[in-house]
Every structure is written in C-alpha cells, then in structure tokens.
Amino acid sequence: MATIQLVDVTRRFAAQATPALDSVDLTIPNGETVAIVGPSGSGKSTLLRVIAGLDADYSGQVLYDGRDMREVPPKERHIGMVFQNYALYPHFLGHGNLSFFFRLRRATDAETEERIRITAEIMGIGFQELLKRKPGTLSGGQQQRVAIGRAIVRNPALMLLDEPLSNLDAKLRTQTRIEIKRLLHRFRITALYVTHDQTEAMALGDQIAVLRTGRVEQVGPLATLLHSPANAFVAGFVGTPAMNLLAGGLVREGVVEFGDWQFPLPPRLRGQVYTGQQIVVGIRPEALHVLNDGVPAGGVRWQGSVEIVEPDLGRRTQWVHLRCAGHMLVAGAPLENPVYVGHRLTVVAPAEDLHFFDAATGLRL
Incomplete structure (x- = not known):
C-alpha cells in the first residue's frame, strides 16, 4: 500500500475557461479510503485520471510515498482500477479475466493460480463459481464482483x-457496497472512491473530499463535514x-434579522461579525424538530405551513417541508406523530445547532 499526495495540482483544458482541477492539495493516507464527491463537472474523474497517470498534462506533483510519479507510466504504478462499466474481457471466463494480468508478465502457472486462489478467498462465498463463467452469462452485480477481483488479484498499492455501482439496481448496489467496504477495511487498501452518491461516500470513505469547479472545498471525516462545514456549499x-x-439574514445590534423575524446572535459570533453584515443561517433537518410535548420549548423557532x-x-422519521416566512425548511418528526399537508406547525432548533456563514464569501463564521 502507499500514501498518495497531490500537491498544487492544476489541470487545464484548452476549450474551458476555468481549470478542471485548480490547485488541488489532497492526501490519501496509507490504508485509508478517501471518497470524492461533488456535482457533475466538478473534476472528480479528471482527478482520478491524473492520479492513475492516464492524464499527464498537469502542473504540480502527484506523489506515491513521496516519489514524484510524473515520468512513471500507468502500468508501473501498481494500481487496481474498477469502473462503472465493468470493462471485462467478454471472450474470457472470469478466471481468464483475473489471470490475464499475470500472462502479460509471464508469471508461472503456480504463481498465477495461488494469487487467484487468495483473491477468491478474499471475495467470499460464490466467487469461485463466477470464475467458471463468461461475463455475458453474469448479472451486473456478478460482473462487478469479477471486476473488483481482477483489480485486487494484482495486490495493488x-x-x-x-462510480463502480452506478449500473446496479438498489439491492445489488447495497450488497456490493458492503462487500467493497469489507475488502477495503479488512486489507487496509489505500483507495480513492469517486461517486455522486453520498450514501456510498458516507459508507465507504474514512474521509470525504468535496469538489466544486475543480477545487477541494473541504476534506475530513463525515462527522466534521456534517457538523463543521467549511462553507455554505x-x-x-x-x-x-x-x-x-436561510439567506438574507442581517446583523443588527446583537440580533440576526430576517425581515420582521429575528433571534439573538450567539455570543461566540459577536466579535466576528459587524452591524449590517449579511449572513446565511444553516440548520440540519435532524436538528430542527416539530414543537410538541416531547420537544423542549427553548431554542430558535419558526412557524410555517406544511407543503410535503x-x-x-x-x-423512523418523517421529513416535513414547511414554508416559513418565504423560506423552505425541512424538519424531522417522529413517524408515530401524524403530520399532514396544509397544517401550520411550529418548529424549533437549539441555538447551539445553528451554523452561520458569510453571505459574500460563503465561509463559515
């Protein structure tokens, strides 16, 4: 395994005004999985191609255990790759797909069979049977298992x-995700997992990196991104x-105003903001509760009409979408407490669960 570092990596395409990757600094620690998420066009796949050596037209450094890989071709980087479309050789059995790597390197039959045997044990129950069949006779989930086995068999660094699970249905996606997680963590494989699916990123990533327009907005464990986001994005x-x-907040003499509605500015922010500053207030839906007998009355309140x-x-929750003074809010309510479209409800959030961002820069306050 290896520690992978990207140092000030920038990749530009001639037809694009903005770089596909813009001064990216990122570390994938040895034995950990970093999940890359971001909207379409944020640079996720370009980042993967640069790390793999498939795209060498970049500035900055890509380091494997401190070694600059610019002049190292992809075939010498000891990488295992798994794609959305499986990319299996259709005329080979599953066994042939795994052994092809060793045939190219003229490995002995004994060495090849031993590596395949170890890989089959790693992949678990039923994998040996998949090795006896051609890809065309396998389901999507089975093909992806063979593709993962082919990546693992070479003992990659x-x-x-x-996007390895994008072509699978929901049930297979869940099963395969669990299998990938078991493999990565059991053998402490250094991995970069590119996905648009936050559930996959949360389940598989030791850390999550959020990309937007080629820049890394934040990297950290899931809990950090949820509870201490670096910016509003x-x-x-x-x-x-x-x-x-909630955009449109205005700081006025120790309070945050939203038109006719206001609440006290937390003491921790009073030295960081100025009168007249525009801010954005954030509240996690799970921290915002429908006010009833089981919810403490303290905190910041909103009242609105249920739309969804x-x-x-x-x-065991229902997410209640309310329109409150021109803003849409999502709050959590227990399933056993019926909520209906059209009802007017009061929702409350503890003051300590509010997040504040500068409206101009988006940065966390």
Missing part, C-alpha cells in the same frame, strides 16, 4: 474506483436531507 451539499440554508411530508422508515 492503490485502488481507484470510479459543503453545508448544503453533504447530508441527506441537505442542510437548511416524506417518510423515512430507515430512521
């Missing part, structure tokens, strides 16, 4: 996974449901 992007972001109710059986 680094695994690069680019990260706050609104990470988490399901996303954080409520979304049950979330996995969390």
Whole structure:
C-alpha cells in the first residue's frame, strides 16, 4: 500500500475557461479510503485520471510515498482500477479475466493460480463459481464482483474506483457496497472512491473530499463535514436531507434579522461579525424538530405551513417541508406523530445547532 499526495495540482483544458482541477492539495493516507464527491463537472474523474497517470498534462506533483510519479507510466504504478462499466474481457471466463494480468508478465502457472486462489478467498462465498463463467452469462452485480477481483488479484498499492455501482439496481448496489467496504477495511487498501452518491461516500470513505469547479472545498471525516462545514456549499451539499440554508439574514445590534423575524446572535459570533453584515443561517433537518410535548420549548423557532411530508422508515422519521416566512425548511418528526399537508406547525432548533456563514464569501463564521 502507499500514501498518495497531490500537491498544487492544476489541470487545464484548452476549450474551458476555468481549470478542471485548480490547485488541488489532497492526501490519501496509507490504508485509508478517501471518497470524492461533488456535482457533475466538478473534476472528480479528471482527478482520478491524473492520479492513475492516464492524464499527464498537469502542473504540480502527484506523489506515491513521496516519489514524484510524473515520468512513471500507468502500468508501473501498481494500481487496481474498477469502473462503472465493468470493462471485462467478454471472450474470457472470469478466471481468464483475473489471470490475464499475470500472462502479460509471464508469471508461472503456480504463481498465477495461488494469487487467484487468495483473491477468491478474499471475495467470499460464490466467487469461485463466477470464475467458471463468461461475463455475458453474469448479472451486473456478478460482473462487478469479477471486476473488483481482477483489480485486487494484482495486490495493488492503490485502488481507484470510479462510480463502480452506478449500473446496479438498489439491492445489488447495497450488497456490493458492503462487500467493497469489507475488502477495503479488512486489507487496509489505500483507495480513492469517486461517486455522486453520498450514501456510498458516507459508507465507504474514512474521509470525504468535496469538489466544486475543480477545487477541494473541504476534506475530513463525515462527522466534521456534517457538523463543521467549511462553507455554505459543503453545508448544503453533504447530508441527506441537505442542510437548511436561510439567506438574507442581517446583523443588527446583537440580533440576526430576517425581515420582521429575528433571534439573538450567539455570543461566540459577536466579535466576528459587524452591524449590517449579511449572513446565511444553516440548520440540519435532524436538528430542527416539530414543537410538541416531547420537544423542549427553548431554542430558535419558526412557524410555517406544511407543503410535503416524506417518510423515512430507515430512521423512523418523517421529513416535513414547511414554508416559513418565504423560506423552505425541512424538519424531522417522529413517524408515530401524524403530520399532514396544509397544517401550520411550529418548529424549533437549539441555538447551539445553528451554523452561520458569510453571505459574500460563503465561509463559515
């Protein structure tokens, strides 16, 4: 395994005004998985290609255990790659797909079979049977298992996974995600996992890196991104449901005003903001509760009309979408407490669970 570092990496394409990667600094620690998330066009796949050596037209450094890899071709980087479309050789059995790497390197039959045997043990129950079949006879989930096995069989220093579960249905996606997580953590494989699916990123990443327009907005464990987002973009992007972001707040003599509605400015911010400053207030939906007998009365309150109710059986919660003084808010309510469209409700959030961002820069206050 290896520690991977990107130092001030920039990649520009002639047809684009802005760089695909813009001064990216990122470390993938030895044995850890870093999940890369971001909107379409944020540079996720370009980042993976630069690390793999498939795109060498960049400035900055890509380091494997401190070694600059600019002149090292992809085939010599000891990388295992898994893609969205599986990329298996259709005329080979599963066994042939795994052994092809060793055939190219003229490895002995004994060495090849031993590596395949070890890989089959790693991949678990039923994998041996997949090795006896051609890709065309396998389901999407089975093909992806073979593709993952092919990446692992070479004992890579680094695994690069680019949207590997996108073509699978929901049930297979969950099963395969669990299998990938088990493999990565059991063998402490250094890995970069590119995905648009936050559930995958949260489940698989030891750390999550959020990209936007080629820049790394924040890197850290899930808890850090959820509870201490670096800026309003990260706050609104990470988490399901996303954080409520209320724009239009104005600082006035120790209070935050939203038109006719206001609440006290937290003491910790009074030395950081100035009168007349515009700010954005953020509240996680899970921190915003419908006011009832089981919810403490203290905190910051909003009142609004229910427009949508979304049950979330996995969390035994229903997400209530309310329109409050021109803003849309999402709050959590227990499933056993019926909530109906059209009801007027009061929701409350503890003051310590509010997040504040500068409206001009988006940065956390």
